[in-house]
Amino acid sequence: MRRCLLTLLLSLSASLGMAQTLSLTFDDGLHPGKFPEAPLWNQQMLASLKAAEVSAMVFPSLVRTGGxxxxxxxxxxxxxxxxxxxxxxxxxxxxxxxxxxxxxxxDVQQAEASLRSMPRWTSMLRFPYLKEGDTLEKRDGMRRWMQSAGYRAAPVSIDASDWYYNQIYSVWMELGQAGKAEQVKAAYIAHLLDRGAYYDGLARQVLGRSPAHVLLLHTSRINAAALADVIAAFRAQGWTVVSPEMAFADPLYAMQPDTLPAGESVIWAMAKVRQLPGLRYPAEDAVYEAPALEAQGLLPPAYKKP
Ligand SMILES: [Zn+2]
Structure with missing residues (x-):
């Protein structure tokens, strides 16, 4: 009964344009040979998800996980x-x-050979750099291959530059400047909320509704430190966190926008097809974030700007 009431309230607030929903996906995996702290960071991200009762999805790349x-x-x-x-x-x-x-x-098949015996394996593909092909032959050839091989694409709706904030955060930590790192963490959370609001607004323009979002994150040091706060910050702004399986059921993620080069956020690509003004390319990158961090005095000394 309470569950019915909750569902009713959620759908009511959704129809009033108030409810926003997102799910969390994590790319790459961690390489213990390169980062001795990898097991700790991994455990911290998993503990944050467990404490927040959030089910996520991880997309490992063998070159990033090592052996x-x-x-x-x-x-x-x-x-x-x-x-x-x-x-x-x-x-x-x-x-x-x-x-x-x-x-x-x-390359996809080689990864699958190492991953398909994992618990909770699912044949969904996250394209590296969100790049889905620079030619029609590659883009459509890949779409056909995935269908024949039983693969689904795993696009994102909310793209962001968490990888760049991770670089800056890590440099400050290596310099022993935990205070600066903490400020980068706060700027990072603000960046994610900003990108969430931006892509949700773009979705409302393109789809006429707020979809179940899929957020792109990476398995990283900054997410080991910040993930609990990231989830709390989205929830404080009224977002409901659901599993990626639930989010990917949204018909948005079965769409195949006709763009070349193909890729980016699926919402960005749909906006591109519609020729919405003001779209930047690449959609997200360090070049947009470095000036903002520099203005706050958060770019480490001698850190080369992108
Ligand atoms: Zn990646």
Missing amino acids: EAGLELIREWGRQGHAVGNHTASHHSLASAQVSLADFIA
Whole structure:
């Protein structure tokens, strides 16, 4: 009964344009050979998800996880109920002229061979750099291959630059400047909320409604430190966090926008098809974030600007 009431309230507030829904997805995985703290960061992200009762999805790339120790960290996501998808073996961009369709498919298959025995494995593909091909042949060839191989694409609706905030955060931590790192963390959370509001607004223009969003994050040091606060900040602004499986059921994620180069946020790509004014390319990048961090005195000394 209470559940029915909650559902009614949620759908009522959604129809009034108040409710926003998002799910969390994490790309890449951590490489214990490169980062000795990888098991700790992995455990911190999983603990934050568990405490917040959030089910997420992880998309590992073999070159980013390294060998068996890195795969074991991914396996732990599956054991704790988070779905495990595919982010290729080599993390090559399908938009690169050096990467053929055949190379890219082989790369997806190589990753699957290492990942398909994971608990909660699901045959969904997150394209590296969100790049879905620079030519019609590659874009449509990949779409056809995925259909024949039983794969679904795993696009995002909310793109952001968490990887860049992670770089800056990590530099301050290495310099022993925890205070500065803490300020970067606060700027990072504000950045995610800002991107959430932006892409939700864009969705309302393109779809006429607020969809169940999919947010792009990475398994990283800053998310180990900030994830609990990130989830709390979205909830404080009225967002409901759902599982990626629920979000991907939104028909938005089955759409195949006709753009070249293909990719970016699926909402961005749909806006591009409609030729909405004011769209920037790339949609998200460090070049937009560095000036904002510099203005706040948060770019580390001698840190090369993008
Ligand atoms: Zn990636």
